Amino acid sequence: MSSTTIGETFERRGSYRDKLALLLIWVVLLTVPLWLPAIGGYTSLAARILVFGLAAMGLNFLLGFTGVMSFGHAAYFGLGAYGCGLMLLYVTNSTLLAILAGILLGTVGGALFGALIVRRKGVYFAMLTIAFGEICYYIAYSWNSFTGGYDGLRGFQRQPIHLGPLVIDIQNNQTVFYFFVLAVFAVCVGIMALLLRSPFGRTLIAIRENQRRARFLGIPVERHIWMSFTISTFFASVAGALYALINNFADPTTLNYIISGDLVIMAVMGGMRSFWGPLIGAAIFVALQDYISSATVNWMSFVGLIFVIVVLFFPRGVLGYLRRIPL
Amino acid sequence: MLTLVLFNIFNGVIIGLFYVLMALGLAMILNLSGVINFAHGNFLALGGYFAFMLIPYIGFWGALVVSPLIVGAIGLILERTIIRPLYTRDPVYSLLLTFGLAFIIQDICRTVWGSNGLPLTPPDSINQPISAQFFFLTGYRLFIIGIVVVTVAALFLFLRNSRLGLRIRAGTLDLETVSALGINVRLLRSFNFGLGIFLAGLAGVLAGGQIGLNPNMGDDLLLPAFIAIIVGGVGSLIGTLIGGIIIGVAAALTTVFFPSGSQVVIYVIMIVVLLVRPRGLLGEEGMLT
Numbered sequence: 040m041s042s043t044t045i046g047e048t049f050e051r052r053g054s055y056r057d058k059l060a061l062l063l064i065w066v067v068l069l070t071v072p073l074w075l076p077a078i079g080g081y082t083s084l085a086a087r088i089l090v091f092g093l094a095a096m097g098l099n100f101l102l103g104f105t106g107v108m109s110f111g112h113a114a115y116f117g118l119g120a121y122g123c124g125l126m127l128l129y130v131t132n133s134t135l136l137a138i139l140a141g142i143l144l145g146t147v148g149g150a151l152f153g154a155l156i157v158r159r160k161g162v163y164f165a166m167l168t169i170a171f172g173e174i175c176y177y178i179a180y181s182w183n184s185f186t187g188g189y190d191g192l193r194g195f196q197r198q199p200i201h202l203g204p205l206v207i208d209i210q211n212n213q214t215v216f217y218f219f220v221l222a223v224f225a226v227c228v229g230i231m232a233l234l235l236r237s238p239f240g241r242t243l244i245a246i247r248e249n250q251r252r253a254r255f256l257g258i259p260v261e262r263h264i265w266m267s268f269t270i271s272t273f274f275a276s277v278a279g280a281l282y283a284l285i286n287n288f289a290d291p292t293t294l295n296y297i298i299s300g301d302l303v304i305m306a307v308m309g310g311m312r313s314f315w316g317p318l319i320g321a322a323i324f325v326a327l328q329d330y331i332s333s334a335t336v337n338w339m340s341f342v343g344l345i346f347v348i349v350v351l352f353f354p355r356g357v358l359g360y361l362r363r364i365p366l
Numbered sequence: 367m368l369t370l371v372l373f374n375i376f377n378g379v380i381i382g383l384f385y386v387l388m389a390l391g392l393a394m395i396l397n398l399s400g401v402i403n404f405a406h407g408n409f410l411a412l413g414g415y416f417a418f419m420l421i422p423y424i425g426f427w428g429a430l431v432v433s434p435l436i437v438g439a440i441g442l443i444l445e446r447t448i449i450r451p452l453y454t455r456d457p458v459y460s461l462l463l464t465f466g467l468a469f470i471i472q473d474i475c476r477t478v479w480g481s482n483g484l485p486l487t488p489p490d491s492i493n494q495p496i497s498a499q500f501f502f503l504t505g506y507r508l509f510i511i512g513i514v515v516v517t518v519a520a521l522f523l524f525l526r527n528s529r530l531g532l533r534i535r536a537g538t539l540d541l542e543t544v545s546a547l548g549i550n551v552r553l554l555r556s557f558n559f560g561l562g563i564f565l566a567g568l569a570g571v572l573a574g575g576q577i578g579l580n581p582n583m584g585d586d587l588l589l590p591a592f593i594a595i596i597v598g599g600v601g602s603l604i605g606t607l608i609g610g611i612i613i614g615v616a617a618a619l620t621t622v623f624f625p626s627g628s629q630v631v632i633y634v635i636m637i638v639v640l641l642v643r644p645r646g647l648l649g650e651e652g653m654l655t
Contacts (some may be wrong), residue, residue: 155640169587
């Protein structure tokens with residue numbers, strides 16, 4: 040895009056307004072269990088928003104900050120969920136080890152597949168990412184004895200975390216579990232922000248703005264895209280592992296391209312040129328979907344309409360529009 | 367055993383032909399407009415349902431022609447109204463738009479015609495078994511093969527020999543130059559889009575007669591059609607044709623020996639092709655890849 044978008048992304052960082060927004064976001068996230076039940080929500084809805092927000096922000100690391108389109112991030116989200124679930128079901132009682140297993144499965148899958156397709160461009164790249172997602176979907180779907188097949192992976196429970204003498208009871212206490220998810224989210228978002236501010240992150244933005252020029256400057260473009268892809272699948276698999284813990288269930292449809300599309304629309308709806316945009320998009324999309332699917336049998340039409348309306352009328356997303364309002 | 371293998375190869379060819387019709391339309395739209403049409407399978411379903419509505423009035427033969435035309439016209443209108451404005455924007459937007467359209471069309475089918483399957487019966491004259499030993503050789507299946515072969519041949523002749531077809535092929539290679547030569551690229555893209563959707567509609571009528579109608583009948587064909595394009599090579603329609611038949615037959619043969627792997631095998635083929643020949647079987651280096 041034009042040079043103004045770089046300015047929007049970076050020069051305003053540290054401005055008074057952005058600090059205020061940052062403060063607002065964290066205050067809202069930290070106080071969710073206090074006010075969400077009062078407006079008719081429930082705490083696990085908030086955890087779901089955080090998880091999809093993290094996955095969408097991870098996707099946006101690639102989509103918004105590297106300019107590479109993946110329509111298959113559900114694969115890594117789902118691999119994270121299955122890795123975590125399988126570990127809890129078959130191997131260990133440790134929730135933390137299970138999360139690590141999910142992250143490992145998703146990130147290694149992302150790194151391998153990324154290496155295979157990194158030279159492909161544009162929509163063709165997107166099509167390949169969809170195909171990889173479907174491979175994972177069909178494996179989870181057909182391998183009945185191991186993954187539970189169509190019914191999904193059941194029978195595991197997130198376990199309390201023991202840190203020396205300290206026991207964090209994420210199993211029974213929803214509020215404690217929410218703060219656990221928030222803590223993981225915070226660490227991931229912190230890493231993401233540091234990466235984007237580093238020379239590596241700036242290089243990714245240079246690739247987004249003008250891939251050919253970046254190549255002329257001697258930047259190994261493919262290697263950077265591959266690294267960005269892998270990092271992005273890392274965040275998606277963290278989110279997936281957490282998602283399995285929310286539901287105590289891993290569902291083959293989490294691997295399906297429908298979820299990939301949902302993640303992309305979250306990023307676009309919130310604003311894919313801004314750091315926090317995908318979280319805002321996830322909040323709107325998850326809450327709307329939750330409401331619509333209980334309010335009408337024709338929820339598919341409404342969800343479809345959300346896609347169409349966002350694309351045609353709000354392509355810059357919520358934060359893209361807020362930015363243009365002078366304060 | 368031989369009968370069983372033959373039966374599955376034959377089934378694979380039939381399924382492969384549906385993949386081919388889907389994939390050719392998808393590939394034409396992808397090549398000229400750079401749009402991955404997620405709603406392609408839903409246009410296929412619409413084709414089947416429109417035929418269902420039309421058969422009482424104009425019969426199967428009339429519906430076979432008219433239904434795809436109506437679906438193609440709907441595609442043309444959607445292209446001119448909501449898809450065209452997205453050509454100048456990041457490709458992510460057109461993907462998201464067709465993604466949303468897929469939801470909407472599927473929901474419309476479900477609401478209007480119900481979520482249960484509906485039968486679409488071909489006329490008796492073509493719906494007879496032909497051989498007692500090879501029970502799977504029904505007239506309707508041979509008819510499907512005939513129709514697809516004629517349609518695909520006509521499409522290739524059109525693209526090769528007609529002025530319009532030549533422009534579409536040229537536009538696939540370099541749209542800017544075609545535009546600079548004074549050809550109305552907007553019209554070309556609309557026509558091409560409508561033609562691609564027409565093929566989906568035709569596949570819908572044929573598939574309806576084979577497996578019946580349901581609102582998500584196209585979903586199972588969409589991803590194999592993507593794979594057919596990837597395997598055959600982006601930019602080559604003949605590659606897409608070959609790719610569709612290869613994965614159809616491969617999936618059907620796998621069903622004989624290892625039923626639960628029948629879907630995975632097409633993805634294995636895709637990965638192998640990507641490793642050995644990243645541009646696809648007949649793809650040109652540098653086209654989109």
